[in-house]
Amino acid sequence: MKYGGNTACIELRFENPERLIIIDAGSGIRQLGDYIVANDLPKGPIRAEIFLTHTHWDHILGFPFFTPIYIPGTKLKVYGPSTFEEDSLADVVGGQLVYRYFPVRQAELASDIEYLDLKEDRLDLGDGITVVTDPSYDEAMAREGEQVAAEQNQRIEEFMKNADFIVHDAQYTRGEYESSRLGWGHSTFEQTIAIAKRAGVKRMALFHHDPVRTDTQIEEFTAKYCDSAYTGDTEIFFARENAEIEI
Ligand SMILES: [Zn+2]
Structure with missing residues:
Protein backbone atom coordinates (compact mmCIF):
# COMPACT_ATOMS: atom_id res chain seq x y z
CA MET A 1 0.00 0.00 0.00
CA LEU A 123 4.40 26.90 24.00
CA ASP A 124 8.02 27.82 23.46
CA LEU A 125 9.95 24.56 23.30
CA GLY A 126 13.36 26.13 22.67
CA ASP A 127 15.46 25.63 19.51
CA GLY A 128 13.13 28.13 17.81
CA ILE A 129 10.15 25.77 18.05
CA THR A 130 6.77 27.21 19.02
CA VAL A 131 3.65 25.10 19.37
CA VAL A 132 0.27 26.77 19.03
CA THR A 133 -2.86 24.84 19.87
CA ASP A 134 -6.24 25.97 18.60
CA PRO A 135 -9.62 24.36 18.10
CA SER A 136 -10.19 23.14 14.57
CA TYR A 137 -11.56 24.91 11.52
CA ASP A 138 -15.33 24.62 11.29
CA GLU A 139 -16.79 25.62 7.96
CA ALA A 140 -20.31 24.31 8.66
CA MET A 141 -20.73 26.18 11.96
CA ALA A 142 -19.45 29.39 10.41
CA ARG A 143 -21.91 29.00 7.54
CA GLU A 144 -24.73 28.65 10.06
CA GLY A 145 -23.76 32.06 11.40
CA GLU A 146 -21.84 30.99 14.51
CA GLN A 147 -19.67 34.02 15.23
CA VAL A 148 -17.20 32.06 17.39
CA ALA A 149 -16.59 29.60 14.56
CA ALA A 150 -16.11 32.41 12.03
CA GLU A 151 -13.54 34.12 14.27
CA GLN A 152 -11.77 30.84 14.91
CA ASN A 153 -11.58 30.06 11.19
CA GLN A 154 -10.11 33.51 10.62
CA ARG A 155 -7.46 32.87 13.28
CA ILE A 156 -6.47 29.57 11.69
CA GLU A 157 -6.19 31.18 8.29
CA GLU A 158 -3.96 33.88 9.77
CA PHE A 159 -1.84 31.20 11.41
CA MET A 160 -1.36 29.48 8.06
CA LYS A 161 -0.44 32.71 6.27
CA ASN A 162 2.46 32.18 3.84
CA ALA A 163 3.49 28.94 5.57
CA ASP A 164 6.26 26.97 3.88
CA PHE A 165 4.60 23.66 4.66
CA ILE A 166 1.35 22.45 6.23
CA VAL A 167 0.13 18.93 6.95
CA HIS A 168 -3.66 19.01 7.04
CA ASP A 169 -6.39 16.50 7.66
CA ALA A 170 -8.47 16.04 4.51
CA GLN A 171 -10.41 12.86 4.57
CA TYR A 172 -13.33 13.37 2.20
CA THR A 173 -14.45 15.03 -0.96
CA ARG A 174 -17.09 17.67 -0.34
CA GLY A 175 -19.66 15.42 -2.01
CA GLU A 176 -18.86 12.48 0.31
CA TYR A 177 -18.92 14.68 3.38
CA GLU A 178 -22.20 16.41 2.66
CA SER A 179 -24.01 13.26 1.57
CA SER A 180 -23.20 11.05 4.55
CA ARG A 181 -20.42 12.27 6.86
CA LEU A 182 -21.75 15.51 8.33
CA GLY A 183 -20.54 15.91 11.91
CA TRP A 184 -17.79 13.29 11.54
CA GLY A 185 -15.24 15.97 12.33
CA HIS A 186 -13.04 15.84 9.26
CA SER A 187 -12.08 18.27 6.52
CA THR A 188 -12.79 18.04 2.82
CA PHE A 189 -10.21 18.39 0.05
CA GLU A 190 -12.07 21.37 -1.38
CA GLN A 191 -12.26 23.29 1.91
CA THR A 192 -8.65 22.56 2.86
CA ILE A 193 -7.21 23.54 -0.51
CA ALA A 194 -9.29 26.73 -0.59
CA ILE A 195 -7.93 27.83 2.81
CA ALA A 196 -4.37 27.02 1.76
CA LYS A 197 -4.74 29.10 -1.40
CA ARG A 198 -6.26 32.05 0.47
CA ALA A 199 -3.49 31.89 3.07
CA GLY A 200 -0.73 31.70 0.46
CA VAL A 201 0.60 28.38 1.78
CA LYS A 202 3.55 27.20 -0.32
CA ARG A 203 3.24 23.42 0.13
CA MET A 204 0.55 21.28 1.73
CA ALA A 205 0.23 17.57 2.39
CA LEU A 206 -3.30 16.23 2.70
CA PHE A 207 -3.31 13.41 5.23
CA HIS A 208 -5.51 11.22 7.41
CA HIS A 209 -6.98 9.42 4.42
CA ASP A 210 -10.26 7.60 4.74
CA PRO A 211 -9.25 4.03 5.74
CA VAL A 212 -11.22 2.54 2.84
CA ARG A 213 -9.32 4.49 0.17
CA THR A 214 -7.31 2.55 -2.39
CA ASP A 215 -4.08 3.77 -3.97
CA THR A 216 -5.91 4.02 -7.30
CA GLN A 217 -8.53 6.34 -5.80
CA ILE A 218 -5.87 8.59 -4.30
CA GLU A 219 -4.11 8.75 -7.63
CA GLU A 220 -7.39 9.81 -9.23
CA PHE A 221 -7.79 12.49 -6.54
CA THR A 222 -4.21 13.61 -7.18
CA ALA A 223 -5.01 14.16 -10.86
CA LYS A 224 -8.09 16.17 -9.93
CA TYR A 225 -7.08 18.13 -6.80
CA CYS A 226 -3.30 18.58 -7.11
CA ASP A 227 -3.20 20.02 -10.62
CA SER A 228 -1.84 23.57 -10.65
CA ALA A 229 -4.88 24.68 -12.65
CA TYR A 230 -6.86 23.96 -9.46
CA THR A 231 -4.31 24.69 -6.73
CA GLY A 232 -2.75 27.87 -8.13
CA ASP A 233 0.58 28.73 -6.51
CA THR A 234 0.11 26.23 -3.68
CA GLU A 235 1.68 22.82 -4.18
CA ILE A 236 -0.72 20.17 -2.88
CA PHE A 237 -0.05 16.45 -2.56
CA PHE A 238 -1.52 13.44 -0.79
CA ALA A 239 0.65 12.20 2.09
CA ARG A 240 2.23 8.79 1.71
CA GLU A 241 3.32 6.21 4.23
CA ASN A 242 6.96 6.89 5.24
CA ALA A 243 7.24 10.02 3.09
CA GLU A 244 10.09 12.32 4.17
CA ILE A 245 9.68 16.05 3.66
CA GLU A 246 12.55 18.49 4.10
CA ILE A 247 11.75 22.09 5.06
ZN1 LIG B 1 -8.73 10.76 13.26
Whole structure:
Protein backbone atom coordinates (compact mmCIF):
# COMPACT_ATOMS: atom_id res chain seq x y z
CA MET A 1 0.00 0.00 0.00
CA LYS A 2 1.48 3.29 -1.08
CA TYR A 3 -0.59 6.00 0.56
CA GLY A 4 -1.84 4.59 3.80
CA GLY A 5 -2.31 1.66 6.08
CA ASN A 6 -1.55 3.28 9.42
CA THR A 7 -3.48 5.88 11.36
CA ALA A 8 -1.99 9.28 12.15
CA CYS A 9 1.62 9.66 13.30
CA ILE A 10 4.12 12.30 12.18
CA GLU A 11 7.78 12.38 13.20
CA LEU A 12 9.62 15.73 13.32
CA ARG A 13 13.42 15.87 13.34
CA PHE A 14 15.45 19.04 13.74
CA GLU A 15 18.97 20.37 13.31
CA ASN A 16 19.51 19.60 16.98
CA PRO A 17 19.83 15.80 16.86
CA GLU A 18 18.66 15.49 20.50
CA ARG A 19 15.26 16.82 19.54
CA LEU A 20 12.41 14.51 18.58
CA ILE A 21 8.78 15.55 18.33
CA ILE A 22 6.01 13.14 17.43
CA ILE A 23 2.54 14.29 16.46
CA ASP A 24 -0.18 11.75 17.23
CA ALA A 25 0.20 8.20 18.41
CA GLY A 26 -1.90 6.37 15.83
CA SER A 27 -0.89 2.93 14.61
CA GLY A 28 2.06 4.45 12.68
CA ILE A 29 3.89 5.04 15.98
CA ARG A 30 4.59 1.30 16.31
CA GLN A 31 6.83 1.33 13.25
CA LEU A 32 8.40 4.62 14.37
CA GLY A 33 9.19 3.07 17.77
CA ASP A 34 11.03 0.21 16.08
CA TYR A 35 13.00 2.71 13.99
CA ILE A 36 13.90 4.75 17.10
CA VAL A 37 15.06 1.66 19.00
CA ALA A 38 17.26 0.58 16.08
CA ASN A 39 18.68 4.01 15.20
CA ASP A 40 18.46 6.37 18.21
CA LEU A 41 18.81 4.06 21.19
CA PRO A 42 22.42 3.05 20.36
CA LYS A 43 23.34 6.76 20.73
CA GLY A 44 21.77 7.14 24.18
CA PRO A 45 18.46 7.16 26.06
CA ILE A 46 15.41 8.25 24.11
CA ARG A 47 13.78 11.58 24.83
CA ALA A 48 10.76 12.74 22.89
CA GLU A 49 7.79 15.04 23.07
CA ILE A 50 4.52 13.60 21.80
CA PHE A 51 1.73 15.97 20.86
CA LEU A 52 -1.75 14.50 20.48
CA THR A 53 -4.01 16.59 18.28
CA HIS A 54 -6.97 14.99 20.04
CA THR A 55 -7.66 11.74 21.82
CA HIS A 56 -9.92 9.94 19.37
CA TRP A 57 -9.03 6.27 19.19
CA ASP A 58 -7.20 6.42 15.85
CA HIS A 59 -4.79 9.04 17.28
CA ILE A 60 -3.80 7.19 20.48
CA LEU A 61 -4.19 3.47 19.80
CA GLY A 62 -0.55 2.96 18.81
CA PHE A 63 0.74 4.15 22.18
CA PRO A 64 0.84 0.74 23.92
CA PHE A 65 2.82 -0.59 20.92
CA PHE A 66 5.47 2.17 21.02
CA THR A 67 8.45 0.09 22.15
CA PRO A 68 10.44 2.95 23.79
CA ILE A 69 7.87 3.10 26.64
CA TYR A 70 9.22 -0.27 27.83
CA ILE A 71 12.88 0.82 27.83
CA PRO A 72 14.41 2.21 31.04
CA GLY A 73 15.89 5.66 30.52
CA THR A 74 13.25 6.76 28.00
CA LYS A 75 11.77 10.12 28.92
CA LEU A 76 8.54 11.17 27.24
CA LYS A 77 6.42 14.25 27.58
CA VAL A 78 2.94 13.59 26.23
CA TYR A 79 0.91 16.72 25.50
CA GLY A 80 -2.74 16.57 24.61
CA PRO A 81 -5.95 18.53 24.89
CA SER A 82 -7.80 18.76 28.18
CA THR A 83 -11.00 16.82 27.81
CA PHE A 84 -14.39 18.14 28.76
CA GLU A 85 -14.93 15.08 30.91
CA GLU A 86 -13.25 14.50 34.24
CA ASP A 87 -10.58 12.15 32.88
CA SER A 88 -7.05 13.50 32.72
CA LEU A 89 -4.86 12.96 29.68
CA ALA A 90 -2.94 10.32 31.67
CA ASP A 91 -6.19 8.40 32.18
CA VAL A 92 -7.28 8.67 28.55
CA VAL A 93 -3.96 7.69 26.94
CA GLY A 94 -2.38 5.63 29.72
CA GLY A 95 -5.77 4.10 30.46
CA GLN A 96 -5.25 1.86 27.43
CA LEU A 97 -2.62 0.14 29.56
CA VAL A 98 -4.95 -1.73 31.87
CA TYR A 99 -5.35 -5.49 32.00
CA ARG A 100 -8.73 -5.28 30.30
CA TYR A 101 -7.04 -4.13 27.08
CA PHE A 102 -3.37 -4.89 27.43
CA PRO A 103 -1.04 -7.20 29.40
CA VAL A 104 1.20 -4.42 30.76
CA ARG A 105 -0.06 -1.74 33.12
CA GLN A 106 0.95 1.92 32.97
CA ALA A 107 2.51 1.74 36.45
CA GLU A 108 4.75 -1.10 35.27
CA LEU A 109 6.32 0.83 32.39
CA ALA A 110 10.07 1.23 32.64
CA SER A 111 10.08 4.68 31.03
CA ASP A 112 9.41 8.06 32.57
CA ILE A 113 6.24 9.54 31.08
CA GLU A 114 4.91 12.96 31.96
CA TYR A 115 1.43 13.94 30.78
CA LEU A 116 0.61 17.59 30.16
CA ASP A 117 -2.92 18.77 29.50
CA LEU A 118 -3.12 21.60 26.98
CA LYS A 119 -5.79 24.21 26.50
CA GLU A 120 -5.49 26.94 23.88
CA ASP A 121 -1.80 27.46 24.41
CA ARG A 122 1.34 28.85 22.89
CA LEU A 123 4.40 26.90 24.00
CA ASP A 124 8.02 27.82 23.46
CA LEU A 125 9.95 24.56 23.30
CA GLY A 126 13.36 26.13 22.67
CA ASP A 127 15.46 25.63 19.51
CA GLY A 128 13.13 28.13 17.81
CA ILE A 129 10.15 25.77 18.05
CA THR A 130 6.77 27.21 19.02
CA VAL A 131 3.65 25.10 19.37
CA VAL A 132 0.27 26.77 19.03
CA THR A 133 -2.86 24.84 19.87
CA ASP A 134 -6.24 25.97 18.60
CA PRO A 135 -9.62 24.36 18.10
CA SER A 136 -10.19 23.14 14.57
CA TYR A 137 -11.56 24.91 11.52
CA ASP A 138 -15.33 24.62 11.29
CA GLU A 139 -16.79 25.62 7.96
CA ALA A 140 -20.31 24.31 8.66
CA MET A 141 -20.73 26.18 11.96
CA ALA A 142 -19.45 29.39 10.41
CA ARG A 143 -21.91 29.00 7.54
CA GLU A 144 -24.73 28.65 10.06
CA GLY A 145 -23.76 32.06 11.40
CA GLU A 146 -21.84 30.99 14.51
CA GLN A 147 -19.67 34.02 15.23
CA VAL A 148 -17.20 32.06 17.39
CA ALA A 149 -16.59 29.60 14.56
CA ALA A 150 -16.11 32.41 12.03
CA GLU A 151 -13.54 34.12 14.27
CA GLN A 152 -11.77 30.84 14.91
CA ASN A 153 -11.58 30.06 11.19
CA GLN A 154 -10.11 33.51 10.62
CA ARG A 155 -7.46 32.87 13.28
CA ILE A 156 -6.47 29.57 11.69
CA GLU A 157 -6.19 31.18 8.29
CA GLU A 158 -3.96 33.88 9.77
CA PHE A 159 -1.84 31.20 11.41
CA MET A 160 -1.36 29.48 8.06
CA LYS A 161 -0.44 32.71 6.27
CA ASN A 162 2.46 32.18 3.84
CA ALA A 163 3.49 28.94 5.57
CA ASP A 164 6.26 26.97 3.88
CA PHE A 165 4.60 23.66 4.66
CA ILE A 166 1.35 22.45 6.23
CA VAL A 167 0.13 18.93 6.95
CA HIS A 168 -3.66 19.01 7.04
CA ASP A 169 -6.39 16.50 7.66
CA ALA A 170 -8.47 16.04 4.51
CA GLN A 171 -10.41 12.86 4.57
CA TYR A 172 -13.33 13.37 2.20
CA THR A 173 -14.45 15.03 -0.96
CA ARG A 174 -17.09 17.67 -0.34
CA GLY A 175 -19.66 15.42 -2.01
CA GLU A 176 -18.86 12.48 0.31
CA TYR A 177 -18.92 14.68 3.38
CA GLU A 178 -22.20 16.41 2.66
CA SER A 179 -24.01 13.26 1.57
CA SER A 180 -23.20 11.05 4.55
CA ARG A 181 -20.42 12.27 6.86
CA LEU A 182 -21.75 15.51 8.33
CA GLY A 183 -20.54 15.91 11.91
CA TRP A 184 -17.79 13.29 11.54
CA GLY A 185 -15.24 15.97 12.33
CA HIS A 186 -13.04 15.84 9.26
CA SER A 187 -12.08 18.27 6.52
CA THR A 188 -12.79 18.04 2.82
CA PHE A 189 -10.21 18.39 0.05
CA GLU A 190 -12.07 21.37 -1.38
CA GLN A 191 -12.26 23.29 1.91
CA THR A 192 -8.65 22.56 2.86
CA ILE A 193 -7.21 23.54 -0.51
CA ALA A 194 -9.29 26.73 -0.59
CA ILE A 195 -7.93 27.83 2.81
CA ALA A 196 -4.37 27.02 1.76
CA LYS A 197 -4.74 29.10 -1.40
CA ARG A 198 -6.26 32.05 0.47
CA ALA A 199 -3.49 31.89 3.07
CA GLY A 200 -0.73 31.70 0.46
CA VAL A 201 0.60 28.38 1.78
CA LYS A 202 3.55 27.20 -0.32
CA ARG A 203 3.24 23.42 0.13
CA MET A 204 0.55 21.28 1.73
CA ALA A 205 0.23 17.57 2.39
CA LEU A 206 -3.30 16.23 2.70
CA PHE A 207 -3.31 13.41 5.23
CA HIS A 208 -5.51 11.22 7.41
CA HIS A 209 -6.98 9.42 4.42
CA ASP A 210 -10.26 7.60 4.74
CA PRO A 211 -9.25 4.03 5.74
CA VAL A 212 -11.22 2.54 2.84
CA ARG A 213 -9.32 4.49 0.17
CA THR A 214 -7.31 2.55 -2.39
CA ASP A 215 -4.08 3.77 -3.97
CA THR A 216 -5.91 4.02 -7.30
CA GLN A 217 -8.53 6.34 -5.80
CA ILE A 218 -5.87 8.59 -4.30
CA GLU A 219 -4.11 8.75 -7.63
CA GLU A 220 -7.39 9.81 -9.23
CA PHE A 221 -7.79 12.49 -6.54
CA THR A 222 -4.21 13.61 -7.18
CA ALA A 223 -5.01 14.16 -10.86
CA LYS A 224 -8.09 16.17 -9.93
CA TYR A 225 -7.08 18.13 -6.80
CA CYS A 226 -3.30 18.58 -7.11
CA ASP A 227 -3.20 20.02 -10.62
CA SER A 228 -1.84 23.57 -10.65
CA ALA A 229 -4.88 24.68 -12.65
CA TYR A 230 -6.86 23.96 -9.46
CA THR A 231 -4.31 24.69 -6.73
CA GLY A 232 -2.75 27.87 -8.13
CA ASP A 233 0.58 28.73 -6.51
CA THR A 234 0.11 26.23 -3.68
CA GLU A 235 1.68 22.82 -4.18
CA ILE A 236 -0.72 20.17 -2.88
CA PHE A 237 -0.05 16.45 -2.56
CA PHE A 238 -1.52 13.44 -0.79
CA ALA A 239 0.65 12.20 2.09
CA ARG A 240 2.23 8.79 1.71
CA GLU A 241 3.32 6.21 4.23
CA ASN A 242 6.96 6.89 5.24
CA ALA A 243 7.24 10.02 3.09
CA GLU A 244 10.09 12.32 4.17
CA ILE A 245 9.68 16.05 3.66
CA GLU A 246 12.55 18.49 4.10
CA ILE A 247 11.75 22.09 5.06
ZN1 LIG B 1 -8.73 10.76 13.26
